[in-house]
Amino acid sequence: MAEPIFSHIYSNGLVLVAEPMPWLHSAAFTMLLPAGTAQEPADRSGLSTMTAELSFRGAGPRSSRQFLQDLEALGIEWSQSVSEAHTSYRAACEAEKLGRALELFADLVRRPHLPVGELEAARQTALQEWRALEDEPSQKVVVELRRRYYRTPWGRPSQGDLEALQTIHHQEVVQFWERFYRPDGCIIGAAGRFEWPQLVDWVGELLADWAPGAPTEPSQATNPPSVGHLPYDSQQTHLAVAYPAVPYRHEDYFRAWSAVHVLSGGASARLFTEIRERRGLCYAVYASYHSLRDCAGVFCYAGTTAGRAQETLEVLLAELRRLADGIQPEELHRLRARVKSSLVFQQESSAGRSQALASDWYHLGRARTLDEVDRLIQSLSLEEINAYLARSGPEDFSILAIGPQALEPAGFRTVQVEA
Amino acid sequence: MEFLHARLDNGLEIIAECNPHAHGEAVGLFVRTGSRDETDELAGVSHFLEHMTFKGTTSRSAEEFNRAFDDIGAYCNAFTTEEATVYFTAMLPEYQERALELLADLLQPAFRPEDFETEKQVVLEEIRMYEDQPPFGADEKCRSLFFGAHPLGRNILGTLQSISAMTVEAMREYYQQRYAPGNITLAAAGRVDFERLVASAQRYCGSWAPRPVRQATAPVQPQEHFQLLPKPLAAQQYVIQLSAAPGADHPARYAANLLAMILGDETGSRLFWALVDPGLAETAALSYSEYREIGVFSTFLCSTPEQTPKNLQMVRTIYDRAAGVEPITAEELRLAKSKLCSHLVLASERCQNRLFAVGAEWIQRCRYLSVQEELEAIRQVSLEEVQSVLVDFPLNRAATVAIGPLTRLEIP
Numbered sequence: 001m002a003e004p005i006f007s008h009i010y011s012n013g014l015v016l017v018a019e020p021m022p023w024l025h026s027a028a029f030t031m032l033l034p035a036g037t038a039q040e041p042a043d044r045s046g047l048s049t050m051t052a053e054l055s056f057r058g059a060g061p062r063s064s065r066q067f068l069q070d071l072e073a074l075g076i077e078w079s080q081s082v083s084e085a086h087t088s089y090r091a092a093c094e095a096e097k098l099g100r101a102l103e104l105f106a107d108l109v110r111r112p113h114l115p116v117g118e119l120e121a122a123r124q125t126a127l128q129e130w131r132a133l134e135d136e137p138s139q140k141v142v143v144e145l146r147r148r149y150y151r152t153p154w155g156r157p158s159q160g161d162l163e164a165l166q167t168i169h170h171q172e173v174v175q176f177w178e179r180f181y182r183p184d185g186c187i188i189g190a191a192g193r194f195e196w197p198q199l200v201d202w203v204g205e206l207l208a209d210w211a212p213g214a215p216t217e218p219s220q221a222t223n224p225p226s227v228g229h230l231p232y233d234s235q236q237t238h239l240a241v242a243y244p245a246v247p248y249r250h251e252d253y254f255r256a257w258s259a260v261h262v263l264s265g266g267a268s269a270r271l272f273t274e275i276r277e278r279r280g281l282c283y284a285v286y287a288s289y290h291s292l293r294d295c296a297g298v299f300c301y302a303g304t305t306a307g308r309a310q311e312t313l314e315v316l317l318a319e320l321r322r323l324a325d326g327i328q329p330e331e332l333h334r335l336r337a338r339v340k341s342s343l344v345f346q347q348e349s350s351a352g353r354s355q356a357l358a359s360d361w362y363h364l365g366r367a368r369t370l371d372e373v374d375r376l377i378q379s380l381s382l383e384e385i386n387a388y389l390a391r392s393g394p395e396d397f398s399i400l401a402i403g404p405q406a407l408e409p410a411g412f413r414t415v416q417v418e419a
Numbered sequence: 420m421e422f423l424h425a426r427l428d429n430g431l432e433i434i435a436e437c438n439p440h441a442h443g444e445a446v447g448l449f450v451r452t453g454s455r456d457e458t459d460e461l462a463g464v465s466h467f468l469e470h471m472t473f474k475g476t477t478s479r480s481a482e483e484f485n486r487a488f489d490d491i492g493a494y495c496n497a498f499t500t501e502e503a504t505v506y507f508t509a510m511l512p513e514y515q516e517r518a519l520e521l522l523a524d525l526l527q528p529a530f531r532p533e534d535f536e537t538e539k540q541v542v543l544e545e546i547r548m549y550e551d552q553p554p555f556g557a558d559e560k561c562r563s564l565f566f567g568a569h570p571l572g573r574n575i576l577g578t579l580q581s582i583s584a585m586t587v588e589a590m591r592e593y594y595q596q597r598y599a600p601g602n603i604t605l606a607a608a609g610r611v612d613f614e615r616l617v618a619s620a621q622r623y624c625g626s627w628a629p630r631p632v633r634q635a636t637a638p639v640q641p642q643e644h645f646q647l648l649p650k651p652l653a654a655q656q657y658v659i660q661l662s663a664a665p666g667a668d669h670p671a672r673y674a675a676n677l678l679a680m681i682l683g684d685e686t687g688s689r690l691f692w693a694l695v696d697p698g699l700a701e702t703a704a705l706s707y708s709e710y711r712e713i714g715v716f717s718t719f720l721c722s723t724p725e726q727t728p729k730n731l732q733m734v735r736t737i738y739d740r741a742a743g744v745e746p747i748t749a750e751e752l753r754l755a756k757s758k759l760c761s762h763l764v765l766a767s768e769r770c771q772n773r774l775f776a777v778g779a780e781w782i783q784r785c786r787y788l789s790v791q792e793e794l795e796a797i798r799q800v801s802l803e804e805v806q807s808v809l810v811d812f813p814l815n816r817a818a819t820v821a822i823g824p825l826t827r828l829e830i831p
Binding site: 023024026064065069073076077092093120122123124128131132134135137234235268272273276278279282304330337339341342349 | 758
């Protein structure tokens with residue numbers, strides 16, 4: 001797996017970071033723009049999503065319809081999403097079409113028409129997504145907990161707020177685009193079958209003369225723990241628990257990550273075993289790491305019949321607290337084995353690698369090879385992981401439940417209880 | 420890339436697409452049994468049985484299984500459809516033998532009564548979970564309207580009643596009937612060592628006793644019905660429509676796939692431009708699935724309750740016009756082929772995807788198709804073939820279920 005990673009920083013600040021994967025027939029890229037929800041004005045939650053939505057409605061020489069038709073005629077698989085820090089555009093295609101895919105997306109970010117006549121359609125699309133989330137309590141509970149967990153403007157959901165979505169003006173979209181669709185702060189991760197020198201030239205021709213705009217990120221912090229309940233008339237309760245964790249670039253990151261993996265990483269993971277296998281309390285239960293640049297959290301979810309929600313919460317919290325006692329040697333052994341094979345399977349996906357490269361660069365200012373990740377994880381010792389857990393095991397839990405009744409976080413320091 | 424095939428004396432088939440350049444490998448046991456093979460009393464037994472296999476054998480507990488797969492870093496999972504139950508694992512090629520040993524052992528479950536009761540709770544939770552998620556069971560309701568009493572009309576998960584009432588003895592008997600080696604295919608894809616795979620299969624599956632399996636076929640008579648289910652607290656209105664489509668053995672199945680893409684792919688289709696792009700609907704999509712003897716076109720619409728009547732009318736008009744005054748164009752077909760072919764090529768880079776494709780092709784049609792052959796079959800489809808699917812399988816002759824805040828809705 002010893003493929004080198006190349007990177008180039010253009011004079012306008014744009015970063016290109018790439019890993020050739022010559023055994024594949026595909027190529028993929030991920031473009032991170034510093035245009036996340038954290039950049040939205042306080043009463044304009046949803047502006048970044050509306051901007052991304054409108055950007056697809058015509059760009060460069062192409063109308064909205066022509067743009068999409070050309071993308072699809074090339075067989076490009078693409079997606080777009082908005083997180084707290086970024087608006088991301090992703091594309092994967094057969095390798096020989098990479099140059100043309102880059103051309104289309106360069107137009108999209110630099111020369112979108114942002115047509116005023118399409119604003120209402122873009123607004124309706126965003127409103128539909130907002131409403132759809134209301135019908136998905138299993139997702140909404142995590143989205144809402146993240147909003148409560150991070151200090152505003154971080155933690156804002158991409159779906160935005162109803163009131164803001166209804167009143168966003170065209171001028172605000174144009175201004176948001178002008179300010180944040182900029183090369184400084186933009187990272188392009190590319191992976192797959194290509195020649196690095198040619199890729200540097202392609203991207204340079206398309207984007208090197210893009211004028212910088214010096215966007216800056218607001219500072220990041222978390223809120224004190226909270227306990228909340230959102231009433232929802234259903235036979236199920238969806239519960240989410242978050243606790244503080246070190247960010248991706250922290251020296252303790254892989255120690256903390258290992259513990260989350262032991263909780264939720266494989267068939268023998270603790271949450272699955274204790275909550276589903278031994279007690280049959282629910283079908284879906286997981287924990288996942290979420291990292292901003294300067295702070296992070298672990299977010300756990302379980303969905304269960306309302307009458308069993310209290311017990312599920314108690315078992316979940318007990319499992320989280322038990323981590324402070326450390327993990328077992330066999331758990332570390334299994335973690336290493338799973339990481340080994342998951343790294344091999346990452347070599348099957350140019351799209352997945354392109355995302356990892358761009359994300360690494362955002363967090364670290366460089367990207368790790370799969371070999372480096374492997375070394376970092378294989379060299380972790382049980383003693384260092386357990387020493388870390390002894391001093392910073394899960395605590396300060398934030399809890400949110402969506403369902404017919406509120407839950408009792410027994411034995412817990414409750415900082416703030418909402419009605 | 421090489422395709423290889425073998426058969427054990429007890430009838431178990433072994434197939435593999437061997438790719439010496441792959442980094443990983445995926446192996447699966449494809450059992451030709453699913454919800455379609457159940458009786459009403461045993462609705463959901465195939466899926467529940469899939470869960471029970473993970474609860475351990477006489478020699479290994481559930482937790483030992485989970486740890487054993489994790490010990491070799493193998494990802495292992497299973498799924499149940501109307502016609503198949505598939506157990507699979509993706510792992511490093513050096514663990515091929517161990518992975519197959521574990522997978523084969525999974526298929527000899529102990530059926531411990533206490534595990535049966537615990538897992539029953541998990542399955543009941545799974546049923547309730549889907550009832551609580553969009554489209555809130557409307558998809559299952561629509562299946563049952565469309566297929567009537569035919570086994571394809573049943574929910575794969577079964578019902579709260581059928582699962583609650585199920586006994587471990589009934590499950591064991593179903594297992595005895597359906598999990599015969601002649602009804603199972605061992606498939607592999609990626610960096611496969613075929614010779615060793617056959618030897619391992621002989622070692623771990625060779626002792627499975629052969630027994631005859633009956634493949635029941637009941638004639639299908641699709642029904643046109645409409646049902647409105649009120650769900651006052653939902654934010655959106657969800658509509659599912661099912662109509663007949665070419666079955667798994669029908670020569671027009673690629674044409675049907677392309678037609679669904681042209682009319683109702685998530686982006687760039689007629690439904691997309693008319694409903695999703697202008698923001699009239701969150702989703703408006705048409706998809707195609709194939710079963711033995713029959714296929715299904717499914718239309719899915721999600722939008723605000725107020726907009727739903729107009730949207731339904733628009734969907735109807737789009738389907739009518741496609742079959743009449745606005746036939747499919749050569750350009751639309753060219754675009755759809757390009758999308759479908761590229762999707763196939765990109766997906767084929769993952770050996771797990773190849774495992775599913777090769778395994779499904781074999782248990783469905785008893786043949787192997789390479790990616791190249793499949794691309795060729797798609798490129799061969801003519802405009803006339805696509806257009807005649809619209810004539811032979813009218814999209815507007817459908818069963819429809821709508822669920823959401825609306826208390827009145829006219830079906831156009």
